[in-house]
Amino acid sequence: MLHLSMQTQITQRQSLVFTPQLQQAIKLLLLNNFELSSYAEKVAEENPFVEVETPKAVPRLAMGGGQADHGDYDPIAHIADTSDQSFQAQIFRQVEDILPDAASRAIGYALASHLEPTGWITEPLDAIADNMGVDWARAEQVLMQLQKAEPAGLFARNLTECLKLQVRGPAVEAARLHTLIDNLALIQAGELGALRRKLNCTQEELGQALRQLRGLDPKPGLGLGGADVMPVRAPDLRAYQDASGDWVAELNNATLPVIKVDETLGRRVRKLTMEDADREFVRTSLGTARWLGRAIAQRNETSIKVAAEIVRYQKAFLENGMQYMRPLKLKAIADAVGVHESTISRVTSSMMMQTPQGCFPLKVFFSTAINTDQSDEGASARVVREKIREMVGGETPTRPLSDDRITQLLTGEGFRIARRTVAKYRKMDRIPSSSERRRHAKIASVL
Numbered sequence: 387m388l389h390l391s392m393q394t395q396i397t398q399r400q401s402l403v404f405t406p407q408l409q410q411a412i413k414l415l416l417l418n419n420f421e422l423s424s425y426a427e428k429v430a431e432e433n434p435f436v437e438v439e440t441p442k443a444v445p446r447l448a449m450g451g452g453q454a455d456h457g458d459y460d461p462i463a464h465i466a467d468t469s470d471q472s473f474q475a476q477i478f479r480q481v482e483d484i485l486p487d488a489a490s491r492a493i494g495y496a497l498a499s500h501l502e503p504t505g506w507i508t509e510p511l512d513a514i515a516d517n518m519g520v521d522w523a524r525a526e527q528v529l530m531q532l533q534k535a536e537p538a539g540l541f542a543r544n545l546t547e548c549l550k551l552q553v554r555g556p557a558v559e560a561a562r563l564h565t566l567i568d569n570l571a572l573i574q575a576g577e578l579g580a581l582r583r584k585l586n587c588t589q590e591e592l593g594q595a596l597r598q599l600r601g602l603d604p605k606p607g608l609g610l611g612g613a614d615v616m617p618v619r620a621p622d623l624r625a626y627q628d629a630s631g632d633w634v635a636e637l638n639n640a641t642l643p644v645i646k647v648d649e650t651l652g653r654r655v656r657k658l659t660m661e662d663a664d665r666e667f668v669r670t671s672l673g674t675a676r677w678l679g680r681a682i683a684q685r686n687e688t689s690i691k692v693a694a695e696i697v698r699y700q701k702a703f704l705e706n707g708m709q710y711m712r713p714l715k716l717k718a719i720a721d722a723v724g725v726h727e728s729t730i731s732r733v734t735s736s737m738m739m740q741t742p743q744g745c746f747p748l749k750v751f752f753s754t755a756i757n758t759d760q761s762d763e764g765a766s767a768r769v770v771r772e773k774i775r776e777m778v779g780g781e782t783p784t785r786p787l788s789d790d791r792i793t794q795l796l797t798g799e800g801f802r803i804a805r806r807t808v809a810k811y812r813k814m815d816r817i818p819s820s821s822e823r824r825r826h827a828k829i830a831s832v833l
Contacts, residue, residue: 505607
């Protein structure tokens with residue numbers, strides 16, 4: 387028979403409360419120094435008691451090998467003010483030069499605003515025309531005029547159009563190049579016989595046409611500094627050897643915000659406020675300001691601990707190069723620093739560190755281990771990827787190494803690795819397959 391009853395029990399348990407401040411602290415770990423500065427400035431706009439200062443760095447060049455000075459690395463200081471020579475400024479000046487009347491210029495400015503850094507317009511023309519409330523044919527007419535801009539190929543809507551806009555010269559050569567551009571798939575497949583039949587030309591004439599085609603620029607906008615839209619930022623951390631030969635990791639203070647809490651203003655405002663709501667606002671804002679300063683300090687401390695441990699572990703790489711990179715897992719650094727793996731993952735997600743070997747994202751220093759005959763620790767996967775790149779770079783172009791052959795060569799050097807792993811690493815480094823490399827060599831032979 388079922389008996390129902392009620393009783394009271396007292397139990398103890400621990401749980402993590404995911405408070406808003408904890409969420410913000412986790413967010414800070416995901417930010418690099420520049421993103422952190424932007425975040426702090428945004429907070430300062432909303433909080434009258436927060437002051438953000440960015441230190442003025444003494445201009446210095448990027449750190450090289452050997453001993454390093456203790457100044458803050460700030461490559462931004464070396465960039466001249468070229469705002470009038472920016473990609474957008476040059477494009478808009480050409481719009482004004484090419485289009486004579488105000489109505490056409492209005493359409494031209496709209497088209498120019500959709501121009502990618504490559505020089506292409508990827509937004510559908512009919513969508514741009516609809517947004518402006520103009521006829522599609524009118525928008526295309528203006529686009530055709532803008533395609534006279536320099537360098538040739540700007541305002542193209544696809545690769546074929548971009549290359550054809552750059553074709554110059556006698557009619558016969560131009561027609562031959564247009565045919566080549568219409569048959570890029572045959573070029574990619576290395577079908578030289580089919581190309582000769584399409585062009586009705588000799589092997590020598592085909593080689594000449596291919597050389598002319600190779601001289602065209604598929605991304606003409608980059609010549610105007612179109613790539614400048616990508617942010618240029620200094621590293622967040624630096625690793626160098628000090629005067630005693632010890633390796634040191636430090637934050638790049640030139641890019642770190644300095645948070646100050648205006649306690650004086652807080653006291654003055656508290657004396658002047660009489661309403662409970664105002665007093666609560668002052669109390670909350672001051673608390674947020676103090677917390678932000680502590681949270682950023684904690685974030686910086688965690689970052690430097692992680693970087694110092696990475697530097698200690700990857701000392702051989704820092705001194706000798708990529709072939710000495712050791713396999714490293716997040717757990718190893720987490721155990722050494724005394725935090726959870728997820729914290730290490732967050733810290734390394736966006737930060738970059740300047741080393742004598744170059745500037746690298748922190749993620750680069752972590753890789754899986756490949757079993758070897760020479761070491762119980764194994765070799766870093768990045769070392770294996772570097773060896774694959776060296777093998778492919780040194781191969782005979784007409785007889786490229788297959789993935790099977792690369793696997794055999796690596797096995798001969800003591801690496802226990804599967805063919806599928808070699809194929810995966812090759813694809814990760816954007817190395818074409820052996821058949822593609824053979825086709826490329828075939829085309830190169832006629833150039």
